[in-house]
Amino acid sequence: MDFMKPTTLAIPFFLVTFTLEWWAVKAGRANGRYETKDALTSLAMGLGSVVTDTLFASIGLWLLMLFWPYRIFDIPVTWWTFLIVFIGYDLVYYWKHRMAHTIRFWWAEHHTHHSSEHYNLTTALRQPWFGPLTGQIMMSAPLVLLGFHPAFIALSAGVNLVYQYWIHTEAIGRMPRWFEAVMNTPSHHRVHHAINPRYLDANFAGVFIIWDRMFGSFVPELDQDKPVYGTVKPINTFNPVRVAYGELFGLLRDCARDGIRPWRWVGRFINKPGWSPDGAHTRSPELKAVYLAKHPDQAGTPGLPAKYLNRVSSPAAVAAE
Numbered sequence: 001m002d003f004m005k006p007t008t009l010a011i012p013f014f015l016v017t018f019t020l021e022w023w024a025v026k027a028g029r030a031n032g033r034y035e036t037k038d039a040l041t042s043l044a045m046g047l048g049s050v051v052t053d054t055l056f057a058s059i060g061l062w063l064l065m066l067f068w069p070y071r072i073f074d075i076p077v078t079w080w081t082f083l084i085v086f087i088g089y090d091l092v093y094y095w096k097h098r099m100a101h102t103i104r105f106w107w108a109e110h111h112t113h114h115s116s117e118h119y120n121l122t123t124a125l126r127q128p129w130f131g132p133l134t135g136q137i138m139m140s141a142p143l144v145l146l147g148f149h150p151a152f153i154a155l156s157a158g159v160n161l162v163y164q165y166w167i168h169t170e171a172i173g174r175m176p177r178w179f180e181a182v183m184n185t186p187s188h189h190r191v192h193h194a195i196n197p198r199y200l201d202a203n204f205a206g207v208f209i210i211w212d213r214m215f216g217s218f219v220p221e222l223d224q225d226k227p228v229y230g231t232v233k234p235i236n237t238f239n240p241v242r243v244a245y246g247e248l249f250g251l252l253r254d255c256a257r258d259g260i261r262p263w264r265w266v267g268r269f270i271n272k273p274g275w276s277p278d279g280a281h282t283r284s285p286e287l288k289a290v291y292l293a294k295h296p297d298q299a300g301t302p303g304l305p306a307k308y309l310n311r312v313s314s315p316a317a318v319a320a321e
Helices: 011-026 036-065 079-102 104-114 136-146 150-165 177-182 186-193 210-215 240-257 262-270 284-294 315-320
Strands: none
Touching (some): 036 136, 036 150, 036 240, 079 104, 079 210, 104 240, 104 262, 136 150
């Protein structure tokens, strides 16, 4: 079973639309920002991701095919089963995405996508160069066991990724209320890419924002708190190789500084970004607490806990804020 990759088919659409947005922003006809070096880096990351995914696609397919003999049902390839697997994969994507923000090893891959300090259509193309090598692809195994062929799941994943392209823009404000209630939109995804304390670890949805609403990770975009983009610790580089692997090297450097303490290495790999074995954490809860210490009137507003938690004793968290 084989399908044409939706992302490959969409390349001409990507080229036309980001060129139009770039022109519109520079001409003052649309909201947003473009920096040439940043945009070119994003394009390079997109190209490198296509190459990487092509080289290692067979590994991902092989891993999922290991589960195929144990499937419960034989689900046919039809338009209605595609709707089912599309919704099912989007739920899987939500949890994959959420775990990519809460497990540092997987964040080392996903960090690439958040590394730009701008938010435009080229940002959507800033994709990692890991392929299936992190093992996260195994989270699609339940769909295989249900009877969806791995190639069918890959098609669904490609359509999911193409959908997410258009939500990477500041040129579109808010969509109609009914659409914002169900679907992921530019407004919702701007929150996800923001490093404002209230927006950290929010809006993990791919296509359907209902997952965030169901699992308590939804935060609306507030007009009075305009999103600031990038990563909490800026990467300060346009070098594509450093963008792709810098966070992984940073994780390995932290482990090297720990010396021969494997328990610390495991802790760094499986805990949230910002976790430190000495307790000087700069995770999102600490950053939110630092913000609330400075702005106690904001307690209980979207994205911030209603009750102040005393987590500001970490100098590292204060410095990061």
